[in-house]
Amino acid sequence: MMKKILISMILGAGAVSAFASVQAASGTMLKNVGVERTENTLYLNGEVPLGRVDGSNREVWVTPVLRNGNDSIELGTTVIAGRNRYYQALRHDLEKREGVALVRSGANMKSLPLAVQVPYQKWMGGAEMHVRYETKGCCSDDLGREIVPLGRLDLEPKKFEPVFNWIAPTAEAVKIRELKGQAFIDFPVNKTVIYPDYRGNQGELAKIRATIDTVINDKDVEITALSIKGFASPEGPWNNNVRLAKGRTAALKSYVETLYHFSPDFIQTSYDPEDWGGLRAYMVKSNMADKQAIIALIDSDMEPDAKNSKLQRDFPDAYRFLLANVYPALRHSDYRIEYRV
Structure with a gap:
């Protein structure tokens, strides 16, 4: 049986406060983010709050991204679309694309669960994670982009290096x-x-x-x-x-x-x-x-x-x-x- 190594994502205090203070263009923020790994797989879990998009002909693409130098990977995309953009996306089978979830703005759901798994690569161990928010118009016009940092992943097993101290017992004439x-x-x-x-x-x-x-x-x-x-x-x-x-x-x-x-x-x-x-x-x-x-x-x-x-x-x-x-x-x-x- 493959030995399973489970390590949680570590977010520094500064990264957490910065993430909490930045308001994305859609009015939504990625919440309850958790990153775990086994020997060969990286798992991302979280929630995408479903805020209301300003306008029927607009949509917001929410994409978590891992980046370490020249290496990067997108961890799925949630598209929150106004009424017209939602039906247009359905006609173009947008929701059938791999790694894309389509939700109509103002849906009854308060949030959409995010669950992604990708093959684990060594460079991911110290990668930075951020969320990219892209606002698009009626003809997929680019109306703005915002990058919200989440923090650095710390997923590699720690090396234990014991340090030995010799403590001489106190001499006793009679024990x-x-x-x-x-x-x-x-x-x-x-x-x-x-x-x-x-x-x-x-x-x-x-x-x-x-x-x-x-x-x-x-x-x-x-x-x-x-x-x-x-x-x-x-x-x-x-x-x-x-x-x-x-x-x-x-x-x-x-x-x-x-x-x-x-x-x-x-x-x-x-x-x-x-x-x-x-x-x-x-x-x-x-x-x-x-x-x-x-x-x-x-x-x-x-x-x-x-x-x-x-x-x-x-x-x-x-x-x-x-x-x-x-x-x-x-x-x-x-x-x-x-x-x-």
Whole structure:
């Protein structure tokens, strides 16, 4: 199959403004011009607005032309003719000429589509395009000619010449890197025991193991630190959320310690009883009706239990939605592995 190269005509800003400001003799301007090419064919598309020709015995010939030095080609002609010239053209079979379209002045159509294709030649790649407007009288007398430039075509494929820059990495006496992740471990209500087969826990625990294995199995690196931080969602009493966040973090630490031979104090843990920060981040990106009021409540200095109660009381619809769709993602464990190369 022939490879198709499709490149659009590029018109400079100056050419566009000049084209738009010149009024052709017929009162019409070529519009929506597009030029494309394949390997062997050039396509011209556009519209010829059908203005009214001044006089029944007059006609205007609209001809797009490509020119590059001594090479040129006409890309079809549209003849907009007054009443007498239109019928005379019909008698002389003007509309049957190849590349000529005949339209009577004042036709019901607002514009005539222009679609031309010609064999592509290399000289066309940088050719200038203009539109020639010729006004003729009753005996084909030449009553005036106007040339309106459109711009230069840029149709040849561009040559890519890569330039390489050598950037020396900054010297490091000790190369310390880190990996981070989040796991969403599901626990039964008010429980702090990990059940690997409970809901989606297998996949979440596998994420943690895969992250640790990535470092442990690389002989060029050494783990220097491993930390876990557990989060609980804001619903329920603060004291119970402290118990849950602390207990579930400890449970995940114990789970990891059963799989790997870390020293007893190697894994560092911390916890956040209620992830109000995660809830705020969700609200900022949401389109909820009470968005700003809820964000203001989250940012307030109110005690956590009072804040949760007010959220539930003042925004019951939003609270139900958050409880079902957002709060589960606020119960998560963030883990971070630091290692030395």
